[in-house]
Amino acid sequence: MIQAHDDNTPQSGVNGTVKWFDPVKGFGFVVSDDGGVDILLHVNVLRNFGQSSVADGSRVAMVVQKTERGAQASEILSISPPEGVQTSLPDIAGLDKEQIASTPLLAARIKWFDKAKGFGFANVFGCPEDVFVHMDVLRQSGLSDLAPGEAIAMRVIDGKRGRMAAEVLAWETVPTTEELSSQG
Secondary structure, X not given: OEEEOOOOOEEEEEEEEEXXXXXXXXXXXXXXXXXXXXXXXXXXXXXXXXOOOOOOOOEEEEEXXXXXXXXXXXXXXXXXXXXXXXXXXXXXXXXXXXXXXXXXXXXXXXXXXXXXXXXXXXXXXXXXXXEEEXXXXXXXXXXXXOOOOOEEEEXXXXXXXXXXXXXXXXXXXXXXXXXXXXXX
């Protein structure tokens, strides 16, 4: 698919895999399925999609713009989590995907998350207790980091040590009620 951009720079649809992304630096690179040069992925493009990070190995569909400085993602169309990511958390490792998917999505905000420690906490709207968020769950969800105050949707389970996220989604990627009813 070729599209004209406002500045008449040709753009094309590309599928690829995230080579690496560093949310602190604010950028990373995607390897196209068609080969060629690495494609720059800037955090602002991710934010326009509703995420502030993406896990290495995630699959990405995007619009790519050729510039004087090389190929750059100009729009994210979809992100799929990396395949084969397993969790070491016993509370979640024993659950199958259908069990997790049957749990309702809850609107929440990140209270804090420390990537180096590998965990953090979120607050579900209307609930006073914190919900534990582990790095493994983020990776399984295609994310690599979360910022304080970031809006998310998550599926929460009661673990051995309290409430914990079993799935985390970027808020903007969650289908609305209208979108869900039009699919059925």
